Amino acid sequence: xxxxxxxxxxxxxKMLETLGINxxxxxxxxxxxxxxxxxxxxxxxxSEMEVKRLLQALAEKNSDLNHHPCFLGAGSYHHFVxxxxxxxxxxxxxxxxxxxxxxxxxxxxxxxxxxxxxxxCALTGMDAANASMYDGATAMAEAGLMAARVTHRYKLLVAxxxxxxxxxxxxxxxxxxxxxxxxxxxxxxxxxxxSQAEQLLDDGTAALxxxxxxxxxxxxxxxxxxxxxxxxxxxLVVCADPISLGLLKAPGDLGxxxxxxxxxxxxxxxxxxxxxxxxxxxxxxxxxxxxxxxVGMATDAEGRRxxxxxxxxxxxxxxxEKATSNICTNEALVALAAGTYLAVMGRQxxxxxxxxxxxxxxxxxxxxxxxxxxxxxxxxxxxxxxxxTPVPASEVNDQLWGHGIIxxxxxxxDYPDLAQCLLFCVTEMNTRQDIDRLVEALTEIGExx
Amino acid sequence: xxxxxxFELSSPGRTGCRLPDLDxxxxxxxxxxLRDELPLPELSEREIVQHFxxxxxxxFGVDTGFYPLGSCTMKYNxxxxxxxxxxxxxxxxxxxxxxxxxxxxLQLMYELQEYLAEIxxxxxxxxxxxxxxxxxxxxxxxxxxxxxxxxxxxxVTVLVPDSAHGTNPASAAMCGYKVVTVPSDARxxxxxxxxxxLMDESVAGLMLxxxxxxxxxxxxxxxxxxxxxxxxxxxxxxxxxxNALLGVARPGELGTDVLHLNLxxxxxxxxxxxxPGGGGTAVTEELxxxxxxxxxxxxxxxxxxxxxxxxxxxxxxxxxxxxVGGFYGNFGVMVKAYAYLRxxxxxxxxxxxxxxxxxxxxxxxxxxxxxxLPYERSCLHECVFSGKAQAKLGxxxxxxxxxxxxxxxxxxxxxxxxxxxxxxxIEPTETESLETLDAFVAAMRQIAGEAETEPDTVRGAPQTTxxxxxxxxxxxxxxxxxxxxxxxxxx
Numbered sequence: 001x002x003x004x005x006x007x008x009x010x011x012x013x014k015m016l017e018t019l020g021i022n023x024x025x026x027x028x029x030x031x032x033x034x035x036x037x038x039x040x041x042x043x044x045x046x047s048e049m050e051v052k053r054l055l056q057a058l059a060e061k062n063s064d065l066n067h068h069p070c071f072l073g074a075g076s077y078h079h080f081v082x083x084x085x086x087x088x089x090x091x092x093x094x095x096x097x098x099x100x101x102x103x104x105x106x107x108x109x110x111x112x113x114x115x116x117x118x119x120x121c122a123l124t125g126m127d128a129a130n131a132s133m134y135d136g137a138t139a140m141a142e143a144g145l146m147a148a149r150v151t152h153r154y155k156l157l158v159a160x161x162x163x164x165x166x167x168x169x170x171x172x173x174x175x176x177x178x179x180x181x182x183x184x185x186x187x188x189x190x191x192x193x194x195s196q197a198e199q200l201l202d203d204g205t206a207a208l209x210x211x212x213x214x215x216x217x218x219x220x221x222x223x224x225x226x227x228x229x230x231x232x233x234x235x236l237v238v239c240a241d242p243i244s245l246g247l248l249k250a251p252g253d254l255g256x257x258x259x260x261x262x263x264x265x266x267x268x269x270x271x272x273x274x275x276x277x278x279x280x281x282x283x284x285x286x287x288x289x290x291x292x293x294x295v296g297m298a299t300d301a302e303g304r305r306x307x308x309x310x311x312x313x314x315x316x317x318x319x320x321e322k323a324t325s326n327i328c329t330n331e332a333l334v335a336l337a338a339g340t341y342l343a344v345m346g347r348q349x350x351x352x353x354x355x356x357x358x359x360x361x362x363x364x365x366x367x368x369x370x371x372x373x374x375x376x377x378x379x380x381x382x383x384x385x386x387x388x389t390p391v392p393a394s395e396v397n398d399q400l401w402g403h404g405i406i407x408x409x410x411x412x413x414d415y416p417d418l419a420q421c422l423l424f425c426v427t428e429m430n431t432r433q434d435i436d437r438l439v440e441a442l443t444e445i446g447e448x449x
Numbered sequence: 450x451x452x453x454x455x456f457e458l459s460s461p462g463r464t465g466c467r468l469p470d471l472d473x474x475x476x477x478x479x480x481x482x483l484r485d486e487l488p489l490p491e492l493s494e495r496e497i498v499q500h501f502x503x504x505x506x507x508x509f510g511v512d513t514g515f516y517p518l519g520s521c522t523m524k525y526n527x528x529x530x531x532x533x534x535x536x537x538x539x540x541x542x543x544x545x546x547x548x549x550x551x552x553x554x555l556q557l558m559y560e561l562q563e564y565l566a567e568i569x570x571x572x573x574x575x576x577x578x579x580x581x582x583x584x585x586x587x588x589x590x591x592x593x594x595x596x597x598x599x600x601x602x603x604x605v606t607v608l609v610p611d612s613a614h615g616t617n618p619a620s621a622a623m624c625g626y627k628v629v630t631v632p633s634d635a636r637x638x639x640x641x642x643x644x645x646x647l648m649d650e651s652v653a654g655l656m657l658x659x660x661x662x663x664x665x666x667x668x669x670x671x672x673x674x675x676x677x678x679x680x681x682x683x684x685x686x687x688x689x690x691x692n693a694l695l696g697v698a699r700p701g702e703l704g705t706d707v708l709h710l711n712l713x714x715x716x717x718x719x720x721x722x723x724x725p726g727g728g729g730t731a732v733t734e735e736l737x738x739x740x741x742x743x744x745x746x747x748x749x750x751x752x753x754x755x756x757x758x759x760x761x762x763x764x765x766x767x768x769x770x771x772x773v774g775g776f777y778g779n780f781g782v783m784v785k786a787y788a789y790l791r792x793x794x795x796x797x798x799x800x801x802x803x804x805x806x807x808x809x810x811x812x813x814x815x816x817x818x819x820x821x822l823p824y825e826r827s828c829l830h831e832c833v834f835s836g837k838a839q840a841k842l843g844x845x846x847x848x849x850x851x852x853x854x855x856x857x858x859x860x861x862x863x864x865x866x867x868x869x870x871x872x873x874x875i876e877p878t879e880t881e882s883l884e885t886l887d888a889f890v891a892a893m894r895q896i897a898g899e900a901e902t903e904p905d906t907v908r909g910a911p912q913t914t915x916x917x918x919x920x921x922x923x924x925x926x927x928x929x930x931x932x933x934x935x936x937x938x939x940x
Contacts, residue, residue, distance in 0.1 A: 002797045004525050004717075005804050006882035012804075015811045015883065019827075024803045027810055027827055030666040031698045037799075038699050040567050045794030048529050055788060059538025061553030063546070072543045075775055082466045084494055090531060092512030093505035098521050099723035102850065102860055104914035107451070108508030109722040112501070115455050118931035122488045128930045131723070134579045137775035145623075165775055172741070172771035173586075176593055176624030219482060249484045262775065272554050273544035273776025274579060275725030287928070293723070298924035305451055306916035310924045316582070316619035317865070321628040326619035329580035329713065329728075333721030340501060343455050344465035346491045352468050355478075362476035380479055401547065409545055432472040 002045075065270065065406070069434035071364075073384050073425025074215070074409040075136065075163050076273060077265040079243065079353065080428055082344050085267040089337045099293075099329070103308045109332065110307035113295040116339035123245040123342075124259035125252025126281035131293040132335040133278025133327065136239065136262025137166045140209065141173035142280065142291045142325055143237045143258045147207035148179060149289045149324065150235060155180040155204045159192045161214035162239060164414035170209075179206075189379035190218040190386065198228050205234040207258075212238055212251065216377075216411075216423060217361075217384030219248075226255025235286075242266055242279060242338075243427075244382045246345075246354035258282045267341025268334055277334035288314065291325030356428035357383040360435065364426045367439045373446040377421065384425045386411065386418065390446045393422045403441040405434075451915055452503045456932045459490035465497050488934065507915050509859050511719070515885050517812075519831045519862035519874025520614065520662055522692045522714035524805075527792070530718060530785035539784050544776040548758045554780065555760030558745040561787045565729055568798070569688070569708055570701025573737030575744060576729045576778040581689055583773065584709025584728030585620035585656070590770040591707055591732060591739040592654050592683045593624050598739075598768060601681070604653035608682075610639050612663060612866045617656045617687060626653060633868055637663045637824040645676050654683035659700070660690045662866040662874070663824055664809060664831035674704025683707065683736075691715045692878065693806055693830035696799030707732045718785035727782040738768040743777065804879035805830045808886060812877055815890040819897040823869050831876035835869050844900040844907045846871040851918065852899070852910040856892040 001007070007015075016022065028036060046054065070078050089095065093108060100106030100113075113131045120129035133139040144156045156174070158167055160183045171181060182200055187193040192210055201208060208229040212220040222238060229236040235257040243265045245251075251259045263277040264270070282290055288311070296310035316323040345353060361383040369376035373390030389396045393410045400407035408422030415421075426435065492500070509516070516523035534540075542551050562574040578584040589607070596604045607621040610631045618628040629647060634640040644655070655677045660666045667673060677684050686705040692715045694700070700708050712718045712727025720726070732740065743762035753759040762777070793801065806829050813822070813832040820834040836846035850860030850873075862874040877886060899907050911917065 001800060002793055004527060005800060005879050007804050007807070007879075011883040012807060015807055019807075019810055019814055024807050027806050027829070028697050030668060030827075030829075031694075032671055032703070035698050035702045037697060038570065038702065040696055040795040040798070042564055042567055042795045042798070043791060045797050046791050048792070051529065051788050051791050052533060054791060055533040055557075055784065056536060056538075058553040058557050059536035061556070062538040062542045063550040064537050064541040065543065066537050066541050070543055072545045074545055076544050078541075078543065080468070082494075084465065084497055086535075088498070088501040088505075091502070091505040093508040093510045095531075095719050095721050096510035096512045096523075096526050097508050097722040098516070098518055098523060098720045101518075101862075102509075102854065103919050104851065104911050104916060105509035105854055105859060106507075106722075107915055108504040108506065111452065111454070111504050111507070114930070115932070118454075118456065119489060121931045128928075134583060134724075135775045138583075138773070163775075165772055168771050169773065169775070172590065172773055173623070175770065176590060176626070178625060219479065245484070246487060247478070247484070248482050253484075269540040270543045271540045272542045272551065272780040274774070274779035275781050276775065287930075294928070294930055296924045297929040298919035298921060300917035300919050302917060304916045306919045308919045308921050308924050310921065310928055310930070312925075315615075317615035319619070320615050321618035321622040323615070323619040323622075326582040326586060326616050326623050327580070328582045328614075328616050329711075329720070329724045329726040331579075331721075331725050332723030334725055336722065340497065342489055343492055343497050343500075344494065345489070346459075346464050347487050347489045348464050348491070349466050349468065350489060351487055356468065356471060358478065359471055359476050360473055363473035366476075380482075397547070401550070406543065406546060406550075428468065435473070 068404055068406050069430060069437065070406040071408050071424045071426060071438060072406055074423055075262060076270045078270055078427055078429050079265050081267050081269060084344050085337050085340045088340045089333055094336060095333055100309060103306060107306055110295050112336050112339055114307045116335045117295060119339060119342045120279050120281050123242055124281045125250025126259050127284035128287050128290065129281035130290055131295055132330040132332060133280050133292060134331060135276040135278045137169040139260035139278030139280045140166050140239050141170045143260050144170050144174060144207060144209060146258060146289050146291060147235045147237060150286050151206045153204050153206040155206060157182050157184055157200050157205055157208045159184050159210040161186050161190060161192055161216055162209060162211040163215045190216045190377060191220050192225060194224055201228055201232045201234060203232055205232055207235040207237045209237040212240055213244055213382040216386050217381035218378050219380045219382065222251055222254035222256060243354055243357060246350035247358060263338045266338035268337055275331055275334050277331040277338055289324055292327045292330060353428055360430055361385060361426035364435045368442055371443055371446055373449060383427060384423055386421050386423055388421050390449050393420050396422060396445055399445045400441055405438055405441060452500065454932055455490040455492065455500060458492055458496055458500060461491055463491040463493045465492055465494045514857060515881060515889055516859040517861050517875045517877050518859060519876040520689060522876060522878055524717050524878035525880035526717050526719040530788055533788050534781050534784040548761050552760055555745055557787050558783055559747050559760050561783050562745060564790050565710060565731055568695065569731045570699025571708055571731035572734050573740060574729055574731045575740045576783055577741045577773050578709060578728035578730050579774060579779045580724060580726040580728045581709055581711045582616040582620055584730040585616055586623055587730045587741060587773050588685050588707035588709055589620050589624040591736055592685060594739045594768065594770050595736055596653055603651055606652045608647055608652055608655045611868050612661050613656060613658055614662065614687060614689065621656060637665045638668050639673060641669045641672055644673065648676050648680040648682060650681060652682050654685055656685045656687060658687040658690060660693045660829040663833045664828035665824060665826060666829055670703050689714060690830060693802055695802040696795055697802050706736060712782050712786040716786040716789045718782045725779045725782055727779050727786060738766060739770055741771065741773045742766050742769045801879050808877040808879060808881060811886055812875055816893050819894050831874060833869055834873045836871035836873055839900040840871050842900050842904055844904045846873055848907045849896050852896050852907045853892060854911040855913045858889055858892060
C-alpha cells in the first residue's frame with residue numbers, strides 16, 4: 001500500500017465487515033463488467049527517493065536562468081523573488097486549504113485575498129479587484145466579455161500592440177458567443193494608431209483594449225485613448241505590467257475602466273509558463289459585472305471584523321448558466337505570493353524595482369542601438385524594446401546561445417513587418433556585466449555578417 | 450483574535466527587501482508619465498513573516514485535519530511534490546526558451562499527457578487548461594468546433610443534469626449554448642427517458658459527471674451513450690470525481706468524448722486555497738484536431754536526430770479552437786501530478802480509488818440512521834446526506850457544518866447538489882485513517898443528538914474560531930472590497 005494510504009489490511013477487513021461485504025470489488029459491481037478493471041500501461045511505482053532522482057534528472061535537462069543571463073520577456077518575466085515569498089506560500093495551512101467557503105476556518109486565506117485586492121487597486125487606480133484570474137491572457141479575455149455585459153455591445157477593438165497570444169485567447173473565448181473583433185494597427189513608433197482607433201470606434205463598440213507598456217515595450221497614451229473610447233460610450237480596457245506601475249501613473253487615473261494584467265512578475269518565477277495569476281480590477285460602477293471571486297469585510301454578532309466571499313450571486317455555483325463567468329478555481333496561492341511580494345517590496349521597493357528595470361533596459365538599448373547594423377525601433381519604453389538585427393533574428397539567438405546567453409523574443413511570427421527583429425527584456429536580474437556580455441556578443445555577431 | 454491588516458501594521462520608511470544599487474548610468478525618466486504616490490504598505494521582513502504566519506494559523510487545511518469537502522477531493526498532499534516542483538530546472542525556465550534547452554520540461558509534459566490518456570482511455574490530451582472550469586470551457590469549445598467542422602450548425606443546446614456542478618451550465622453558456630436541464634430519476638441517475646426525449650439534432654451534447662455529484666455511478670451509462678451518440682451529440686464528462694474510478698474504469702470506454710481532469714483533486718497537486726489547479730482535458734482521436742495549441746508532441750528518432758529536439762510544441766493544427774491561456778498550462782502543477790503518478794503506478798492508482806470508495810461507504814453506513822439518506826444505494830467516492838430531519842427541529846445543515854468546526858473537523862460541502870434538500874456532501878478520500886473516520890462519525894452522531902437535546906449549541910456554533918458567523922448579507926449590501934486610507938482617518 002502507498003504511504004499516503006493509512007488503511008491496513010486489518011482496517012479494511014473491519015470496514016468490509018461493517019458494510020457486510022466480502023471485498024472492495026463488490027462496491028464497483030455497478031460499473032459495466034466488460035469495462036471494469038482495464039489494464040493500464042503505466043510505469044511501475046517508484047519510491048520517493050527514486051522519484052526525486054528521476055525528476056532531478058529531468059530538471060537538469062533544462063537550461064535554467066540561474067546559469068544563463070536571460071533577455072526574454074514577452075509575457076513572462078524574470079524578476080527577483082525574495083525568500084519570504086515562497087516561505088509564506090509553502091505553509092501547509094495555506095496551500096492545503098480549499099476555496100474559503102467556510103469563513104470561520106478560512107480567515108487566513110480570506111484576509112490575504114482582501115489585502116491582495118487592496119494592493120491591486122492601489123497599483124491600478126481602480127475601485128475593486130477580484131481574487132484573481134488564471135493569467136493575464138484570460139483576464140484580458142474576461143475583460144472583453146465583461147465590457148459586452150456592461151455596454152450591451154458586441155464589438156471589441158483590440159490594439160495589435162497587445163501580446164499576440166492574448167489576442168488569440170480573446171478570440172478563443174469569444175468564438176462561441178459571436179463577438180466581432182477588430183484590430184487596430186500600430187503607428188510609426190509602435191504604439192496604437194490613434195487616428196485609426198478613432199475611425200473604428202463607433203456606438204457598437206463595447207471596449208477598446210490596449211496594453212501599457214505594450215507588447216513591444218512602448219508606452220501608450222492612455223489619457224488620449226480613454227478620451228477616444230469614452231466619446232463613443234465604449235470602455236477602455238488596459239492590460240498593464242504591474243512592475244511598471246511602481247513607476248508609472250495608475251491606468252485608473254488616466255481613464256481606464258477595467259485594468260487587467262499578468263501578476264507572475266510579482267513574486268513568481270517564470271516556471272515554463274505557469275502557474276501565473278491574472279489581475280482584474282474595475283471601477284465601482286461596474287462591480288456587479290466583474291467575473292470571479294470577491295472578498296469583502298464583514299462583522300460577526302460580537303462585532304469582530306472578518307472577511308467573507310461576497311457578491312456571490314454573480315458566480316457559477318449560484319447563477320449557473322447566468323453567471324458572469326464560469327471561473328471557480330482561480331490562482332489563490334499565486335495571488336498570495338503576489339500579495340506577499342507587494343508587502344515585501346512596499347511603497348519604496350516596488351518603485352526601486354521599476355527604476356532598476358527602466359535604467360538597465362535603457363542602458364542596454366542605447367548600447368545595442370549604437371552597434372553597427374543594429375537599430376532600435378519604437379518610441380518611449382519601459383523594460384522591453386525592439387531591435388532590428390543585421391542577420392536573421394533566429395540566427396542572432398542561436399549565436400547568443402553559443403555564448404551561453406538566452407537572447408530576445410523573435411517577433412517575426414507575430415508581426416511580419418518586424419521580420420529580423422528581437423524584443424529584448426531587461427530587468428533588475430540582469431547585471432551590468434550580463435548586459436555588457438550581451439552587447440559584446442551582439443557586436444561579434446554583427447561583425448561576422 | 451484577529452490579525453491586523455498589512456495596512457494597519459505599516460509604518461512609513463520601512464521596507465522588507467534590500468535591492469542592489471543601480472550599476473548602470475541613470476536614464477531620463479518620462480516625467481509626464483510618472484505616478485506621484487504608490488499607496489502600498491511599508492513593513493520590515495520580520496513583520497511580514499509574523500503577519501502571514503499568524504494568518505496561516507487562522508486557516509484550516511488538509512495538513513491541519515480532516516477535510517471531507519464533497520466534490521473537492523481534499524486528500525493528503527505529499528510533501529515531496531512541493532520539493533520536486535521547486536527544482537531550479539523547473540521553475541527557472543522561461544516559456545519562450547528554445548525547445549532544445551527545455552527538453553526535460555517537454556518530456557515531462559509529454560509523458561504526463563500519455564499517462565492521463567492511458568488512465569482516461571482518451572488518447573489526446575491538452576494540459577493547457579488550469580482549472581476544472583477552464584477544462585470545461587475548452588472541452589465545450591472543442592465540441593462546438595467539431596459540429597461546425599461538419600457543417601452541423603443547428604446544434605444550439607447543451608443538456609446538463611440537475612445534479613451537475615454550477616460550472617457546467619456556466620461553461621456551456623460561455624460557448625454560446627442554451628442550457629437545458631435534465632432531471633434525475635428516483636435512484637439519483639440521469640432520467641434516461643427524459644434524456645431520450647430531449648436529445649435531438651438541436652443538441653450539441655450532454656455534460657455528464659460520473660460518478661455524479663451524489664457520489665453515484667450512472668447505472669445507465671451505456672444507454673446514455675447510445676442515446677446521445679445516436680442523435681449525433683457528444684458526451685462531455687466532468688472528471689472532478691475521477692478519484693472514484695482510477696484503474697477501475699476508463700471514461701473513454703464508457704462513451705465519453707471529452708473529459709477534464711482536476712490535477713489538484715485526483716492527482717493531489719494541492720488546492721492552494723483556491724488554485725493554482727490543473728484542468729488537463731482529454732479527447733477522442735477524432736477530436737484531437739480541435740485541441741488548443743500548442744500540444745506537446747514527440748518526434749520519431751530520425752526527425753529528432755535531424756532537429757535535435759525530440760519533444761516540441763506543436764502549433765500546427767488548423768482546426769484548433771486556439772489557445773486558452775497565455776502559455777502551456779500550469780507547468781508547476783504538472784510536475785506534481787507527474788511525481789504522483791510515478792509514485793503510484795497502476796497498482797497504486799487502483800488502491801487510491803478502492804480505499805476512497807471503501808472509506809466513503811464506511812461513512813455512509815455509519816452515519817445512516819442519524820441523517821436522512823436520500824438515495825438508498827452504495828456510493829462511490831462520496832456520499833450525500835440530507836439534514837432535513839434536523840431542519841424540522843430548527844437545526845439546519847449550515848448549523849451542522851458550523852458545529853463540526855467546533856468538534857475539530859472541516860465541514861463537508863453543504864447545500865450541494867441542489868437536488869438534495871439541506872445537502873451534506875461528504876468525501877473522505879483514501880488518505881484518512883479508520884480512526885479519523887470513526888471520530889468523524891462520532892461527531893456527526895453527537896450533532897444529530899444535540900439537534901434534539903440542545904439545538905442552541907448547534908445553532909450557536911462555531912464557538913472555537915477567531916470569528917463567529919459573519920454577516921454575509923450586510924457585507925454584500927455595502928461591499929467593502931479594499932482598504933482605503935481615507936476611511937481609516939474618518940473613523
